[in-house]
Amino acid sequence: MNWSLIFRYDASSGSLQWIPVSREHFTTNASHARHMSTRCGHIAGSKERRPETGKPKCVRVRWGKSKFLVHRIIWEMINGPIPDGMEIDHIDLDPWNNRIENLRLATHMENMANQGIRNNKTGLKGVRKTLSGRFQAMTGVMGKKKAIGTYDTPEEAHAAYVHESRRVAGQFVRP
Numbered sequence: 001m002n003w004s005l006i007f008r009y010d011a012s013s014g015s016l017q018w019i020p021v022s023r024e025h026f027t028t029n030a031s032h033a034r035h036m037s038t039r040c041g042h043i044a045g046s047k048e049r050r051p052e053t054g055k056p057k058c059v060r061v062r063w064g065k066s067k068f069l070v071h072r073i074i075w076e077m078i079n080g081p082i083p084d085g086m087e088i089d090h091i092d093l094d095p096w097n098n099r100i101e102n103l104r105l106a107t108h109m110e111n112m113a114n115q116g117i118r119n120n121k122t123g124l125k126g127v128r129k130t131l132s133g134r135f136q137a138m139t140g141v142m143g144k145k146k147a148i149g150t151y152d153t154p155e156e157a158h159a160a161y162v163h164e165s166r167r168v169a170g171q172f173v174r175p
Contacts (some may be wrong), residue, residue, distance in 0.1 A: 013099075014099035031102055045060055087108055091104060135152070
């Protein structure tokens with residue numbers, strides 16, 4: 001789809017703005033008139049939050065009867081179609097920051113590697129304390145947990161996690 005016929009990308013804010021759209025893109029004169037009078041010049045899309053945590057989730061925009069992710073629209077406006085099997089990763093983990101310099105193509109595995117720490121009592125990503133009091137380094141590959149090794153300190157386990165994760169996912173790994 002040629003998104004440039006519907007939106008203007010504002011590089012400074014990372015947002016989309018509605019622009020005037022020709023009548024042929026609407027099913028009725030009324031819907032076209034409504035777009036022209038209420039949307040044009042306004043920021044497109046709405047910020048969504050995760051219901052369970054209230055944290056930012058994404059920005060979506062409705063066009064016709066469908067909803068689209070704004071970061072995907074912006075990527076396509078600047079770089080062309082997203083190849084099959086690829087996703088758009090937010091480098092800084094902020095799903096509301098859709099500036100093009102914060103977006104990059106990634107496989108699903110690479111996108112998952114660029115995540116912050118989750119429920120973790122050690123405070124270090126990829127590290128858990130074992131019943132023996134040692135520290136185990138774990139990574140996830142293709143939805144499966146993989147034990148890397150067991151170490152005396154959480155820092156050693158974390159270093160092993162980072163090394164293995166970077167070997168698998170490269171630049172996308174967030175330590």
